[in-house]
Amino acid sequence: MPLPAPIANLGRRIELVPLLVLLLTGGALWAFFGLAAEMIEGDLHAFDERLLLTLRNPDDPGDPIGGRRLAVAMRDLTALGGVTVLTVISLSVLIYLLLDGRRASALFLAVAILGGQALSHLTKLGFSRPRPDLVPHGVEVATASFPSGHSLMATVTYLTLAVMLSRSTPKRRIRAFFILTAALIAVLVGASRVFLGVHWPSDVLAGWSLGAAWALGVWLVARWLGRRGRIEADTASDA
Template sequence: MQVPQTIRRLTERVETLTIVVILIVAGALWAFVGLVDEMIEGDLHAFDEAILMALRVPGDPSDAIGGPQVETAMRDLTALGGITVLTLLTLSVLAYLLLRGKRASALFLAVAIVGGQLLSHGFKTLFSRPRPDLVPHGVDVATASFPSGHSMMAAVTYLTLAVMLARLDGHTKVRVFFVSLAAILALAVGVSRVYLGVHWPSDVLAGWTLGAAWALLVWLIARWLERRGRIDRETSG
């Protein structure tokens, strides 16, 4: 079957990388919707409970595997997804962009981070899923469970900061480093939330998928704005 001329012209104008990112965003959102559906139906309980209990000493749900040293490390990691650390980091990058004269990028970044935070709070309020009650909580919590706010905001903040900083460096290796480090930090925060017993594993998966989709969407919008001269141009290698 011959591809219509309009579709052919459209695909010729869109870069391959952009198409790939759009597909990843669509896949992440599809995964999030699937998790929401399974969570509402109650089909995730066995999966969540099995993973949560696998991180506990057999026969003693109050004792996490690894001992006090691992618990301390996990509390340190979970703090990387807290509002204090993320705010300080975001303000630091905003100051860096302003010092480099990238005012449009700084404003865009601030809107992207705040937008992700509002999205996270909105979904928590909408679903109001209770926190796990199978094991003691390793840190204090006060909000609903789904999606994991720490996991989502770690993905949103670290990945968004990474893609914005990567735009300012033309070296491919540096760009890969920024994005890889952001992904590792987001993964570590999510794992720590499950280990500390304050989130179901599906909460974390939902936070990761939605956060990654948001960060990649931010990148796509940045590219679109750049081509229209509304934001600072990306540095080429």
């Protein structure tokens, strides 16, 4: 039995992919605010302590599992979420977009990443959670703990870069490669922060959640601007 004309027309106007991304964005924000509320009430303390100590020698909390080589690898991974590495990579992609004649996309990317950086600083100032004191820190830290700035900015930067790069290719497998690589790097950066004892696990979960919400929002805005000619259009359909 065919659907009534108004319902059929509505179904054609509602596009599945943007709707799904919008739902994911809302879910990521819900997760962040839920974690923030639980953190303020102190309900995450037992979970954080248990997971943080799981990564340490039971007889010596100052000794991380895996030995020296794993500790060195984790310090290398954590640098991927640092300001220096993120700046170099972001500038490289910006230059690529400019050389490719995508000036509007380059400007949009710069604003998106700087906005994510501002979001990271503001949320840290707003919550001012102390850093973990259960174990020695594997690297130097100077800011508040919640949310994890490295996790947030790695998620914001790498996923936003992946989104903007994926708009320049119609190949699904290349787009999937960009997104999955960005997500993997963000996960590794966040895991390294817990391993090195400089963040509670809930800090990292909050950073991933808020960073993902920002990056997904950037995708929606980029799509909207592209369809209105404000930035260069996507080279492929949502499929």
